[in-house]
Amino acid sequence: MVEQLRLHILVVGGSGGIGFAVVKHLLSELSRFDFLDVHVDATYHSQQPELENRRLSWHKVDATDEADIKRLSCEFDQLDWLINCVGMLHTLGLGPEKNLSSIDPEFFLKNISVNTLPSLLLAKHFTPILRTSDNPKFAVVSAKVGSISDNRLGGWYSYRSSKAALNMFIKTMSIEWQRTIKKGTVLALHPGTTDTALSKPFQTNVPEGKLFESSYVAHQLVDIIRTATPDKSGHFYAYDGEQLNW
Numbered sequence: 001m002v003e004q005l006r007l008h009i010l011v012v013g014g015s016g017g018i019g020f021a022v023v024k025h026l027l028s029e030l031s032r033f034d035f036l037d038v039h040v041d042a043t044y045h046s047q048q049p050e051l052e053n054r055r056l057s058w059h060k061v062d063a064t065d066e067a068d069i070k071r072l073s074c075e076f077d078q079l080d081w082l083i084n085c086v087g088m089l090h091t092l093g094l095g096p097e098k099n100l101s102s103i104d105p106e107f108f109l110k111n112i113s114v115n116t117l118p119s120l121l122l123a124k125h126f127t128p129i130l131r132t133s134d135n136p137k138f139a140v141v142s143a144k145v146g147s148i149s150d151n152r153l154g155g156w157y158s159y160r161s162s163k164a165a166l167n168m169f170i171k172t173m174s175i176e177w178q179r180t181i182k183k184g185t186v187l188a189l190h191p192g193t194t195d196t197a198l199s200k201p202f203q204t205n206v207p208e209g210k211l212f213e214s215s216y217v218a219h220q221l222v223d224i225i226r227t228a229t230p231d232k233s234g235h236f237y238a239y240d241g242e243q244l245n246w
């Protein structure tokens with residue numbers, strides 16, 4: 001008989017294209033891997049998604065607000081995985097910069113605030129809770145364009161910088177976890193170009209077969225998180241399992 005394992009997961013940004021697909025995948029698929037008792041907590045910022053399940057709880061959270069993250073953390077006394085899917089690429093008025101003359105201070109700070117800061121706040125307030133797990137995992141959805149060594153095209157100053165800062169944070173956090181939570185795994189993940197509201201304005205030049213459905217990406221990312229062991233901590237992985245250079 002299979003031993004019943006309880007798994008408690010928090011998906012931050014569970015209302016987004018990728019985050020919502022991750023929530024649905026966790027609820028439907030994880031039971032296939034001996035995790036017979038999965039509970040998912042998920043956050044939204046604007047509007048609560050219309051998905052109800054007895055193993056799912058929704059929370060309204062502004063992930064850029066420390067008081068909100070702290071309040072959320074107080075609702076947990078145990079957690080196994082935290083997956084941060086929050087992010088932005090464009091606002092109503094502005095998109096990624098093509099050149100230096102397009103740089104806008106507010107847009108830059110908005111990118112840092114949404115793409116970088118939430119992971120710092122989540123790590124600060126959830127590390128003491130994740131520590132209670134036998135196999136804690138902290139995973140963030142980053143982007144390959146945040147890789148400094150891979151940058152050949154230039155442009156997208158604010159988004160690239162915010163994701164490069166996120167990547168540096170993940171690497172740095174993994175070093176602290178290696179000392180303090182040896183059984184823990186910290187990961188940065190690249191989802192590939194995924195058909196969501198975030199990528200919508202930039203899908204025309206995506207090569208054939210390289211624009212992924214969010215359900216496929218969710219399956220791939222959850223598999224990477226599920227199978228990752230502490231020796232993989234502090235690494236950056238693409239949706240297909242390839243390890244990316246920082």
Ligand SMILES: NC(=O)c1ccc[n+]([C@@H]2O[C@H](COP(=O)([O-])OP(=O)(O)OC[C@H]3O[C@@H](n4cnc5c(N)ncnc54)[C@H](OP(=O)(O)O)[C@@H]3O)[C@@H](O)[C@H]2O)c1
Pocket residue numbers: 012013014015016017018019044045046047061062063064085086087088089114141142143144190191192193194195196197198199
């Ligand atoms: N799609 C792609 O092609 C692609 C490629 C590479 C990397 N990524 C990364 O993947 C992640 C998910 O992107 P996506 O495509 O799923 O984007 P999306 O559909 O636009 O979802 C963005 C998510 O971020 C949440 N969010 C934004 N600001 C927030 C705030 N202040 N507090 C809390 N939540 C906030 C949104 O919440 P509400 O909807 O409730 O406001 C939503 O859940 C992002 O980090 C993105 O950079 C995406």
